[in-house]
Amino acid sequence: MAALGRVAGLLAAAALALPLAGCWSSNELNNRAFVSVIVVDRTDEGIELTLGIPLTNRLIPGQTGGTGGGGNQRPTAFVTRSGVSLEDALQKIQGDIPRRVAFGQTHSIVMGERFVREGIEPVLEFVARNPFLRLNTNLFMVNGLAKSKVADMPDSFERFFVTVLNGYVRNHQILSTTVKDLMFDKANGGDGALPILRFDGAMPKSGAGPSVGTSGCVLLRKGKLAALLTPEEASAVRVVTGQLKQYTYSIQSPTDGRNIGFYTTSFHMEIKPYRTKSGLGIFVRSTSHVGIIASDSTIDLNKPANIERLEQEIKLMADKTVQRVLEQSKAAETDAFNFARYISVQYPREWKKIKGNWRAYYKDRLEVNVDSVIQLRRVGSSTESLRTSFLDDGTPEKP
Amino acid sequence: MSTFKNAAAAASGDCDDYPVTSGLEERLAWFKRSFSACSDVVFYEFAIGGGLRCALIYLREMFDYRDAEEHLLEPLLTASGDWDGDVSRLFSEHRLPMSGCRTLTEPDAAMAAILDGSGLLLADGDQRLLELPFAKFEKRAVEEAPNESVIRGPREAFVESLDTNLTLIRRRIRSRHLKTERLLIGRETRTAVILIYMDNICPSSLVREMKRRIGCIDIDGVLGSNYIEEAIADSPSSPFPQIQYTERPDTVAASLLEGRISIVVDNTPITLLAPVSFYMMLQSAEDYYQPFIAASWIRWIRFVFLATSLLLPSFYIAITTFHPEMIPFNLLISVSASREVVPFPALMEALMMEIAFEALREASVRIPKSIGQAVSIIGALIIGTAAVQAGIVSAAMVIIVSLTGIASFIIPNFDLGLSFRLLRFPMMLLAGAFGIFGIACGMILIYVHMLNLQSFGTPYLSPIAPQVTSAIKDTLFRAPWWHMLRRPPTAAAVNRIRQLRSARSWVKQEGEDAE
Numbered sequence A: 001m002a003a004l005g006r007v008a009g010l011l012a013a014a015a016l017a018l019p020l021a022g023c024w025s026s027n028e029l030n031n032r033a034f035v036s037v038i039v040v041d042r043t044d045e046g047i048e049l050t051l052g053i054p055l056t057n058r059l060i061p062g063q064t065g066g067t068g069g070g071g072n073q074r075p076t077a078f079v080t081r082s083g084v085s086l087e088d089a090l091q092k093i094q095g096d097i098p099r100r101v102a103f104g105q106t107h108s109i110v111m112g113e114r115f116v117r118e119g120i121e122p123v124l125e126f127v128a129r130n131p132f133l134r135l136n137t138n139l140f141m142v143n144g145l146a147k148s149k150v151a152d153m154p155d156s157f158e159r160f161f162v163t164v165l166n167g168y169v170r171n172h173q174i175l176s177t178t179v180k181d182l183m184f185d186k187a188n189g190g191d192g193a194l195p196i197l198r199f200d201g202a203m204p205k206s207g208a209g210p211s212v213g214t215s216g217c218v219l220l221r222k223g224k225l226a227a228l229l230t231p232e233e234a235s236a237v238r239v240v241t242g243q244l245k246q247y248t249y250s251i252q253s254p255t256d257g258r259n260i261g262f263y264t265t266s267f268h269m270e271i272k273p274y275r276t277k278s279g280l281g282i283f284v285r286s287t288s289h290v291g292i293i294a295s296d297s298t299i300d301l302n303k304p305a306n307i308e309r310l311e312q313e314i315k316l317m318a319d320k321t322v323q324r325v326l327e328q329s330k331a332a333e334t335d336a337f338n339f340a341r342y343i344s345v346q347y348p349r350e351w352k353k354i355k356g357n358w359r360a361y362y363k364d365r366l367e368v369n370v371d372s373v374i375q376l377r378r379v380g381s382s383t384e385s386l387r388t389s390f391l392d393d394g395t396p397e398k399p
Numbered sequence B: 001m002s003t004f005k006n007a008a009a010a011a012s013g014d015c016d017d018y019p020v021t022s023g024l025e026e027r028l029a030w031f032k033r034s035f036s037a038c039s040d041v042v043f044y045e046f047a048i049g050g051g052l053r054c055a056l057i058y059l060r061e062m063f064d065y066r067d068a069e070e071h072l073l074e075p076l077l078t079a080s081g082d083w084d085g086d087v088s089r090l091f092s093e094h095r096l097p098m099s100g101c102r103t104l105t106e107p108d109a110a111m112a113a114i115l116d117g118s119g120l121l122l123a124d125g126d127q128r129l130l131e132l133p134f135a136k137f138e139k140r141a142v143e144e145a146p147n148e149s150v151i152r153g154p155r156e157a158f159v160e161s162l163d164t165n166l167t168l169i170r171r172r173i174r175s176r177h178l179k180t181e182r183l184l185i186g187r188e189t190r191t192a193v194i195l196i197y198m199d200n201i202c203p204s205s206l207v208r209e210m211k212r213r214i215g216c217i218d219i220d221g222v223l224g225s226n227y228i229e230e231a232i233a234d235s236p237s238s239p240f241p242q243i244q245y246t247e248r249p250d251t252v253a254a255s256l257l258e259g260r261i262s263i264v265v266d267n268t269p270i271t272l273l274a275p276v277s278f279y280m281m282l283q284s285a286e287d288y289y290q291p292f293i294a295a296s297w298i299r300w301i302r303f304v305f306l307a308t309s310l311l312l313p314s315f316y317i318a319i320t321t322f323h324p325e326m327i328p329f330n331l332l333i334s335v336s337a338s339r340e341v342v343p344f345p346a347l348m349e350a351l352m353m354e355i356a357f358e359a360l361r362e363a364s365v366r367i368p369k370s371i372g373q374a375v376s377i378i379g380a381l382i383i384g385t386a387a388v389q390a391g392i393v394s395a396a397m398v399i400i401v402s403l404t405g406i407a408s409f410i411i412p413n414f415d416l417g418l419s420f421r422l423l424r425f426p427m428m429l430l431a432g433a434f435g436i437f438g439i440a441c442g443m444i445l446i447y448v449h450m451l452n453l454q455s456f457g458t459p460y461l462s463p464i465a466p467q468v469t470s471a472i473k474d475t476l477f478r479a480p481w482w483h484m485l486r487r488p489p490t491a492a493a494v495n496r497i498r499q500l501r502s503a504r505s506w507v508k509q510e511g512e513d514a515e
Helices: A002-021 A086-096 A113-118 A121-129 A146-152 A161-170 A231-240 A304-331 A339-346 A348-364 A386-391 B024-034 B065-078 B088-092 B107-115 B162-170 B204-215 B225-232 B249-257 B292-321 B329-339 B346-366 B369-389 B395-410 B414-434 B436-452 B469-474 B506-514
Strands: A032-034 A037-043 A046-054 A076-083 A100-102 A108-112 A138-142 A192-202 A210-221 A224-229 A248-252 A259-275 A280-295 A367-378 B041-048 B052-059 B102-104 B119-123 B129-132 B178-185 B191-198 B244-246 B261-265 B271-274
Touching: A002 B436, A032 A046, A032 B329, A037 A113, A037 A146, A037 A161, A046 A086, A046 A146, A076 A086, A076 A146, A086 A100, A086 A121, A108 A113, A108 A121, A108 A146, A108 A161, A113 A138, A113 A224, A138 A146, A138 A161, A161 A210, A161 B329, A192 A231, A210 A231, A224 A231, A224 A304, A231 A259, A231 A280, A231 A304, A248 A304, A259 A339, A280 A304, A280 A339, A304 A348, A304 A367, A339 A348, B024 B041, B024 B052, B024 B119, B041 B065, B052 B065, B052 B107, B065 B119, B102 B107, B107 B119, B107 B129, B162 B178, B162 B191, B162 B249, B162 B261, B178 B204, B191 B204, B191 B249, B204 B225, B204 B261, B225 B261, B225 B271, B244 B249, B249 B261, B249 B271, B292 B346, B292 B395, B292 B414, B292 B436, B329 B395, B346 B369, B346 B395, B346 B414, B369 B395, B395 B414, B414 B436
Parallel strands: A032 A100, A037 A108, A108 A138, A138 A192, A280 A367
Antiparallel strands: A037 A046, A046 A076, A192 A210, A210 A224, A248 A259, A259 A280, B041 B052, B052 B119, B102 B129, B119 B129, B178 B191, B191 B261, B244 B271, B261 B271
């Protein structure tokens, strides 16, 4: 009987703990509409919310369109409603969908340019409050109206648009900015960089909508668009945020001005604040290992001096780009790279003093020191270009 | 008459009216009365040299009368030249040309001897009765273990004959320490039950406790070892088996060497082993015959599929109905798409399929072999393919149910597999009602229950809880034989040494020689 009493006690304890779990209502899979991507635009009427919802009933194995995209039907539905606020629009969508909208699978939020210009604060608020939306949801921007482009895009590589976005982030092909990144501290809240999705012209075959690609990025200040950066500068942003994993680029050889192609094999970013006489500075140092992927030049790579010259050349280019981006962010008065985090950790006392007007401090007084360490590790199996070793036999080429 | 009124008399009924006389007629008449309407009892009367009248009572087809004729009756009937008429010499002197004969005086013992298959010789002029142990009856030959087959190990399995089973064990442990104590259980069946243990390894307290528990059994019949098992188990209402069963003599021998007791019951090939822990039932005899690395790996596989067999359907229900955000997006789409046309909630679907699978499994055991194939076709085709194509169940659920089914057969001990099959259903209900929280609650309940279980003083979850570090080498892993220097904690504390030195100590010696 003692055992029975124990079991009863345990059952009672479990029953008491039930309300804490918050998982009362079960909800079948097929009663849920899993939102894979949220698209937010601002229109004259207010906010236009579009939810991308995979249509699992078009993906039933062994039935029509089973493998997805097999038929003409797209396996994703985009439902759009407008409202004065996000919640308003969401309620309208929920009212028109026979299933319950579930945000548990949302990984990406795509915003239109106008919405970003006027401030992404509603989205941040929405994500921060909703228990099912994660703080590491990725944010993207699209030039122009996002909805029309996203909804019209044919899903060429993947079944779902969101899989494309996830792939970009997973493979480090795009700057990854999550909601959490914009909500670090009040001093630089809403400051950050937002990757831009590019939609190229119509597809050649089907005449359907444009295909998606990666592009530059924008700098945000207090959640509003503050500066537009080119794709090249966007990669510098990725350098500073430590997200660049592999990158291919070319520079001109210091000896004969011909192109030499490089690729980055390993990349390490170090950001360190320091004290100066008048205040604080920040040291931005990247260390990258590069290899040569192609060479048109006749430069002799057996000579250490030449290697050093190449390294110097790359360093100059890297320093210049990073410097340019940092200056732009200073000019826009946005701490897009979250330097505040480093300073607050390292010099909490100083941080307390300056955090009240941190953006101004960042713009005018923070000393930024950029350094790139380039180590040329691989020059390839041949030290000479293919042309020099095989094609160029000394006879003058016919014009 | 009072001499016959002892406890054993209860077994064969009332013997009060047995005529205590040396006359043949009265006694024979009494036996005939006792065995009235027993068509298989043979009363054979004859006379030997000097006209001494004798009678032989035996059970037809259980007593080898040809042997008796050859070894006893013929010498008695023919070589009677020197017979001087002294009946007592027939019993007292060892004139009989064969051994094993006992002289009996008590009628209940005589009755029992007849029922055991012996012959009973009565002679005119002597009160004593002679038991002729020529019992012989049809028995099954020793065959390969049907339920615990192995690839590398010995193939012999127990049969229904107690004596054969005993020899199978004795042939494996030729030690005087191997004790075989015989008990009779069952008022009517008088089933022989033998306790086997190693008196130098098995703790004597365990033997005493076993005898005490078995001593309480007073039942009319024992037809299988489970009659004993249920009577002596510590917590009979638990779903978990607390006594191991086996049909392999090598498993019994190994257990005896670890200080456990075996109970062999006549007329069943299934012997019992006690005490047992949960982890022992996850071990198979094969583990010890295979290379230890492979055996350890297979043990881990068993642990994994043990959890699978208990939790997979409930986990599926919980995740799909409560926590779909846990599923990777692409998997979710696949699962969701396959569920799209299914008209039932996940819990309902899972219960339906699991119960159908249980039925299929039960049917395949009970069904006559000749139509077994038809059932498997029906099961695989209808319940599997057709149900999915008809959109009644989802393909994902069929995969889950089949995987669970396979997992439950990976557990070597069938009883343990049964209890996990049973516990799966409450777990599914909990998952359907409360999600993963319900599963966690169910797991805690099961765990607490298992912690409270004991088998003859051995904690059910030992050697993990309570932890016995030295025994883990044969629980989570299967340590190589040269590493098992000590016996597990089931053995008596005074005799834990299995090997005096490692069987691979020659490696060290080799180095010494070289020096």
